[in-house]
Amino acid sequence: MSNKCKVIYTLLMNIPIALSISLTAQLLATSTVVVKLLLINFCLAYIISFIVGMCLPVAKWGVGFALKCKAKPDTLKFGLLVNAVINLVYVVVNCLILTYFNVIILGHAPIIAYFIGMATTFIPIYIVGFIVSFLWNRPAESIARSICSE
Secondary structure (H helix, E strand, C coil): CCHHHHHHHHHHHHHHHHHHHHHHHHHHHHCCCCHHHHHHHHHHHHHHHHHHHHHCCHHHHHHHHHHHCCCCCCCHHHHHHHHHHHHHHHHHHHHHHHHHHHHHHHCCCCHHHHHHHHHHHHHHHHHHHHHHHHHHHHHHHHHHHHHHCC
C-alpha cells in the first residue's frame, strides 16, 4: 500500500473507531449522550487514532502476532488475531489520553478517578473497538485502494 493509500485508509478506518469508542466511553461514564462532548471526544479520538495509525507499525505487529500463533493469512483466525493487536494499541492510547482529558481536565476529578475510569471502561471500549474495526477493515481498505487505484 502506498503512503497516499495508507493515509486515506487510516482516515477512513478511524471514523467509525473514533465514533464508537467515544460514544461507548460517554455512555459508560454518564449513561447519556451529550452531543457537544461526543463531538469533542470524537475529534480527539480521530486525531489520536490517525497519529497512531500513521506513526506506529501496528499492522506489522498484528501480522507478526498472528503468524506467531500459526494462523494462516486470509483466514478468520488470522484476521481476528491481527485485529486483536491493532485494536489493543489504538484503545490503550485513546483511553489513556481521553480518560485523562475527560476525568482530570474537564471533570477536575482527583487522579484516582482517572485510574478508576481506566479500569471500568477499558474492556468494554476494547470490545466495541474490536468489533467495529474488524467489520470495517476490509471495506475501508477497499475504498482506499479504489480511491488510489491500487
